[in-house]
Amino acid sequence: MEDILRPLFEQCASKSTTLGIIMIEKEDRLLTAMDMFDVIVIVVEIWQDKPEVIKHYSFREKKIAFYFxxxxxxxxxxxxxxxxxMINMLREGHILFDRDRFLENLRDELWSPITKKQKLTIGLEFAELIRKFTEGKVFFKKEQxxxxxxYxxxxxxxxxxxxxxxxxLMPDSAVWRQIKQIEPEILKLYEELVLGNESIDKRxxxxxxxxEFLIYSKTPVGTEHLLEIMQEKPLWRFEEIAHHPQTKHYGTNLSILLDYLIERSFIVPIQVETSLKGIYERCYQTG
Incomplete structure (x- = not known):
């Protein structure tokens, strides 16, 4: 297939804006969820007019998708x-063109031990976890x-x-199959909730x-990214945390996450006087 598509590859590689080209074929296990195509090609470019362009081709009975x-x-x-x-395809696909080792460097970053980027990703998942867990308990108490x-x-x-x-690892659509090998305790909780014989309220x-304890045990790693940022200075206003370049991705989950961390003494709320008598601004510092 590489030889057949070579003219298209060369056409893309000849552009000065192309950083890398990577290919995945249907025989690869990564395409099991994309079986409407036989081949997927990812072309990474710099400063495109459009953030993403998809083109479909066919050769004999083969269906091919190009993602720019x-x-x-x-x-x-x-x-x-x-x-x-997409990230798993970048990690394991066949590199056809790589300007200045752009894709190789990206792979090194993806396969390396936990990086600052991965800490953020873990933090975002933990924030979603706390939001869903907290809101679910509210509905539970209301008997909904x-x-x-x-949740x-x-x-x-x-x-x-x-x-x-x-x-x-990078989670894909088969999270529960993957988690069975990593933390079976989480899968057991899921199975007891979904497949248990008790009434839904009892489950x-x-x-x-x-x-409760399992989530608490995950708090240090789940909040490492946020707490490292907050250690940059002694006191933070909420808007400073919310608009910091490294924490803005927490979005609406930030308030709930802060409340959770205050309850568990990872963060301490501080009252700061304002110009209005008796009104204080609520600020935050690490515990």
Missing amino acids: IDERRLQEWVLLGSQPK FFHAYY AVYALYHLGKMAMIESG LELLYLAS
Whole structure:
């Protein structure tokens, strides 16, 4: 297939804006979820007018997809872990063109021990976990058990993704199959919630009891990124945390995460006087 597509590869590689080209064929296990195409080619470019362009080709009975991806968009995916299937293809696909080792350097970063980017990805998953877990318990206390069940399932999903990233893996659509090898305790919680014989309210009650300590044990690694940023100075206003270049990705989860960390003494709220009598601004420092 590489020889057949060579004219297209060479056409892309001849452009000064092309940083790298990588190919995945359907026989590769990575394409099991993309079986509408026989071949996928990723072309990474710099300063494209459009962030992503997709072109479809055919050769005899083969269907081929070319993804033209802006380098900035790709770096964002790597930073946030928001496109795990694409990232796995970048990690394991066949490199056809690589200007100045752009793709090789990216792979080195993806395969390295936990980096600052991975700490952020873990932090974002932990923040989602805390949000889903907290909101689920609110619904549980209101006896809205089906809503609580929904949030509990997704809380465990984010807990599993977090454990996988911590282990150096990139989660894909088969998270539960992967997590079985890494942290079977999380899979057991999921199976008891989904497949248990008890009533839905009893299953939820057992889940909250069993997962409380497990989530707490994940707090240091789950908040390492945020707490490292907050150690840069002694006191933070909320807006300073929310708009910091390294923490802005937490979005609406930030408030709930801060409250969780205050309850567990990782962060301390500080009252700061304002110009208005009796009104204080709530600021934060690490515990």
